[in-house]
Amino acid sequence: MKKVQKISTVGSMVLAFSCTAHAQISGNVVKIGVMSDLSGSYSDLAGQGSVAATKMAIEDFIAKEKPTFKIEMVTADHQNKTDVAAGKAREWFDRDGVDVVSDLVTTSVALAVMRVGKEKERVVLPTASASSSITNENCNDVTIHYAYDTYALANGTAKALTNQGGKSWYFLTADYAFGHALEKDTSAVVTASGGKVVGSVRHPFPSSDLSSYLVKAQTSGAQVIGLANAGADTANAIKQAAEFGITPKQSLAGLLMFITDVHSLGLKNTQGMYLTTGFYWDRNEETRAWSKRFFADQKKMPTMIHAGQYSSIQHYLKAVKTAGTDDAKKVVEQMKKMPVNDFFAKDGKIREDGRMVHEMYLVQVKKPSESKYPWDYFTIKATISADEAFQPLKDSRCPMVKK
Numbered sequence: 001m002k003k004v005q006k007i008s009t010v011g012s013m014v015l016a017f018s019c020t021a022h023a024q025i026s027g028n029v030v031k032i033g034v035m036s037d038l039s040g041s042y043s044d045l046a047g048q049g050s051v052a053a054t055k056m057a058i059e060d061f062i063a064k065e066k067p068t069f070k071i072e073m074v075t076a077d078h079q080n081k082t083d084v085a086a087g088k089a090r091e092w093f094d095r096d097g098v099d100v101v102s103d104l105v106t107t108s109v110a111l112a113v114m115r116v117g118k119e120k121e122r123v124v125l126p127t128a129s130a131s132s133s134i135t136n137e138n139c140n141d142v143t144i145h146y147a148y149d150t151y152a153l154a155n156g157t158a159k160a161l162t163n164q165g166g167k168s169w170y171f172l173t174a175d176y177a178f179g180h181a182l183e184k185d186t187s188a189v190v191t192a193s194g195g196k197v198v199g200s201v202r203h204p205f206p207s208s209d210l211s212s213y214l215v216k217a218q219t220s221g222a223q224v225i226g227l228a229n230a231g232a233d234t235a236n237a238i239k240q241a242a243e244f245g246i247t248p249k250q251s252l253a254g255l256l257m258f259i260t261d262v263h264s265l266g267l268k269n270t271q272g273m274y275l276t277t278g279f280y281w282d283r284n285e286e287t288r289a290w291s292k293r294f295f296a297d298q299k300k301m302p303t304m305i306h307a308g309q310y311s312s313i314q315h316y317l318k319a320v321k322t323a324g325t326d327d328a329k330k331v332v333e334q335m336k337k338m339p340v341n342d343f344f345a346k347d348g349k350i351r352e353d354g355r356m357v358h359e360m361y362l363v364q365v366k367k368p369s370e371s372k373y374p375w376d377y378f379t380i381k382a383t384i385s386a387d388e389a390f391q392p393l394k395d396s397r398c399p400m401v402k403k
Helices: 004-009 046-066 082-096 106-119 151-164 175-192 211-220 231-244 261-265 287-297 304-323 328-338
Strands: 014-017 029-034 070-079 100-103 123-125 168-173 197-201 222-227 251-254 274-277 361-366 378-384
Touching: 014 197, 029 046, 029 082, 029 304, 046 070, 046 100, 046 287, 046 304, 070 082, 106 123, 106 175, 123 304, 123 328, 151 175, 151 211, 151 222, 151 251, 151 274, 151 361, 168 175, 168 211, 168 261, 175 197, 175 222, 197 211, 211 231, 222 231, 231 261, 251 261, 251 274, 274 378, 287 304, 304 328
Parallel strands: 029 070, 029 100, 100 123, 168 197, 168 222, 222 251
Antiparallel strands: 014 070, 274 361, 361 378
16 A cells, blocks of 8 residues: 555656657657556556556567656546546656656546546547547547447447347436546437436445445346446445345446456356457457456456556557657557557547547456456457447547537
8 A cells, every 4th residue: 555655646657668769759659658556446447557558568568569768657546536637647657747648547547547638739648448439529539539438338238238138227427527428428329229217316426335326226126237337336336236136127237347356256146247348358269368468467357447558558659659659649640640559449549539449349247157267257248340449430529520
C-alpha cells in the first residue's frame, strides 16, 4: 500500500529506455504516461497490468524498430478522481514533458484528461475507459479511443440475450458517466431487438453493499438484470444476487466483465454468463504467446485493457517514428493513416472520430466441467465484425466527422 501511495503522491515511477536522440523529438525523448487505478475498484482489470503491458510494448518496440530517440515511462494512480487526474495530467504536460497519457480507466477521468490534453496539445489514449461519448460529443483531434466502448459492449451482449428470450430488462447502474453511457447504449439495443426496459436504479461508485439496489431489480420482475458497472461493483452484484436467491430465477448480464472478474468469482458463480470482449488470451497461437509473457510477469492472464494498452502504445510509437516527430496532431494523423495489425487486432483502423474499430467477440463463461486448464474460461460464441460492433460514422455526433 505504501508503494502505491508513493507512486500517486510523489509523482511517478520512471523507467527510461535509452536510444540515440532524434532532432525532431522535443527534449530528445518520447515520454509515455500511464495513468490508471492502481489501488481501487478497477486495479485488477487495469492498474499494474497496464503498466506492465506498456513496459512490454516499449521494450519490444526498441528491440524491433531500433528507434533513434529515447523513451521514458511515468506512472500515476488517479484514484478514480477527476481532480487528481486533471491535476496530474497538467503537471505531466507542463513540468515533466509527457507526450501521451494512456489507460485512463474510469470514463469521468478520461474526459477530464482529454480536456487538458486538448488544451496542451498532447496525445490522449483512453484504452481502459468505456463511454462512447469519447468519440461522439467529446471527441477531439488529439484523442484516440482504442480497445472498446459502451456501444460495442451493448451490441454484443444485449443483442444476444434479448434475441435468446430475455425481453424485459432492469438496469443496476454505476452513477457516473460510464454507467450512464452503458445503460443508454444497452437500452437502445434491447429496444431495437424487440425487448423492453422496465426500469433502472443507480448506485454510488464504488459500492460494497448493493443489496437495496438488487432488491429493487428483483421486485421489478425483469427477466434480465443488466449490470451497467464494472470491476468490484460487478463482482459484488453477482455475489450478492446469488446470496439473495435472485439468480438463477432472473438472469444477470455482465455488460462489462473481464476475465479477471471470472477468475475472482469462480466458474461456479459465473458459468453460462455472456459477455463481450475485444480480446481473449486463448483465441489463437499469437494471443497465447503474448499472454504467457504477460502472465510470467503478472501471474494472471491479461484483460482486453492490458492487451489494448500494449497495442495502442506500439501503434503510437510506430507513428512517432514514421512521422519523425512527437507533435500531437501530426502523430495522431499518422496513427489514423496506419492499419493496426498485431495480436490484439487484425485490420484495425482509426477513424476520423478517433475510434479504433476492430473485431469484438461474444463469449460465454464455461461450466467448471468444461474448463480443461487454468484460465480456460471462455467459449467464443460469435465474432462481431468491426462495422457491426462499433457505432457507424453516419450516426456520429463528433464535430470532426464530415457528414
